[in-house]
Amino acid sequence: xxxxxxxxxxxxxxxxxxxxxxxxxxxxxxxxxxxxxxxxxxxxxxxxxxxxxxxxxxxxxxxxxxxxxxxxxxxxxxxxxxxxxxxxxxxxxxxxxxxxxxxxxxxxxxxxxxxxxxxxxxxxxxxxxxxxxxxxxxxxxxxxxxxxxxxxxxxxxxxxxxxxxxxxxxxxxxxxxxxxxxxxxxxxxxxxxxxxxxxxxxxxxxxxxxxxxxxxxxxxxxxxxxxxxxxxxxxxxxxxxxxxxxxxxxxxxxxxxxxxxxxxxxxxxxxxxxxxxxxxxxxxxxxxxxxxxxxxxxxxx
Numbered sequence: 001x002x003x004x005x006x007x008x009x010x011x012x013x014x015x016x017x018x019x020x021x022x023x024x025x026x027x028x029x030x031x032x033x034x035x036x037x038x039x040x041x042x043x044x045x046x047x048x049x050x051x052x053x054x055x056x057x058x059x060x061x062x063x064x065x066x067x068x069x070x071x072x073x074x075x076x077x078x079x080x081x082x083x084x085x086x087x088x089x090x091x092x093x094x095x096x097x098x099x100x101x102x103x104x105x106x107x108x109x110x111x112x113x114x115x116x117x118x119x120x121x122x123x124x125x126x127x128x129x130x131x132x133x134x135x136x137x138x139x140x141x142x143x144x145x146x147x148x149x150x151x152x153x154x155x156x157x158x159x160x161x162x163x164x165x166x167x168x169x170x171x172x173x174x175x176x177x178x179x180x181x182x183x184x185x186x187x188x189x190x191x192x193x194x195x196x197x198x199x200x201x202x203x204x205x206x207x208x209x210x211x212x213x214x215x216x217x218x219x220x221x222x223x224x225x226x227x228x229x230x231x232x233x234x235x236x237x238x239x240x241x242x243x244x245x246x247x248x249x250x251x252x253x254x255x256x257x258x259x260x261x262x263x264x265x266x267x268x269x270x271x272x273x274x275x276x277x278x279x280x281x282x283x284x285x286x287x288x289x290x291x292x293x294x295x296x297x298x299x300x301x
Contacts, residue, residue, distance in 0.1 A: 018208035022228035026219020030269035031088020075154030090270035091117035133181035
């Protein structure tokens with residue numbers, strides 16, 4: 001990762017007049033919300049044995065034979081990644097780094113971690129939805145529903161990879177099946193709150209477009225580059241004062257056109273943020289020491 005990159009990133013954070021955080025799946029992975037490996041195997045052993053599932057991401061597209069089986073899996077998936085979850089350290093550290101700055105968050109993550117970590121609701125745009133919301137599967141009406149009570153009941157009462165038929169969520173308008181509000185087909189609902197958040201993000205970009213703006217991209221891969229990565233490249237190219245920072249393990253790069261404005265860090269997101277926060281705390285301690293020395297000197301006169 002390199003101490004020079006860390007130093008430069010810390011400097012850019014302090015100099016920025018505005019910061020846009022673009023967070024993808026790698027950010028949540030850095031916070032410990034892994035979709036594969038031990039965490040998946042420990043919590044989905046029965047589903048792995050019965051259906052041969054390999055990880056939580058691909059399992060989201062598995063054609064379960066019945067709604068009872070589908071919702072047994074999905075309720076556990078949602079519960080594990082959305083409810084009774086503490087905020088991940090990578091998120092809380094990031095919040096400490098930007099809490100007093102002019103920032104906005106654009107994220108494709110659906111696990112609610114930014115809210116859990118203290119980021120202001122008015123400064124977050126979760127483009128791809130939220131595990132904590134249900135919608136009509138066919139989008140018969142543009143309303144979303146909190147699902148915590150239903151999800152907890154499904155998790156509590158499931159047996160043999162099935163939930164009781166009575167717990168299958170149904171649309172209160174058309175009577176059809178409900179779906180998790182995550183973008184995976186043309187029926188994804190963008191409700192009034194979604195559009196309000198989109199408007200706030202657009203205004204933030206407009207209000208800060210000529211300033212020293214830092215586009216901080218964390219853990220964004222190539223699944224949906226058109227949401228965060230490509231726009232960040234374009235916005236950086238349009239503003240000579242802008243800086244693009246890409247932090248990712250194995251996928252840290254920028255196009256040649258903005259190379260002079262870019263910092264690409266191939267490494268651990270959580271470790272980098274932790275170092276930046278720690279160095280800020282050290283700087284604060286040093287400032288307090290300097291102030292104390294000055295007061296002591298002034299006291300001698």
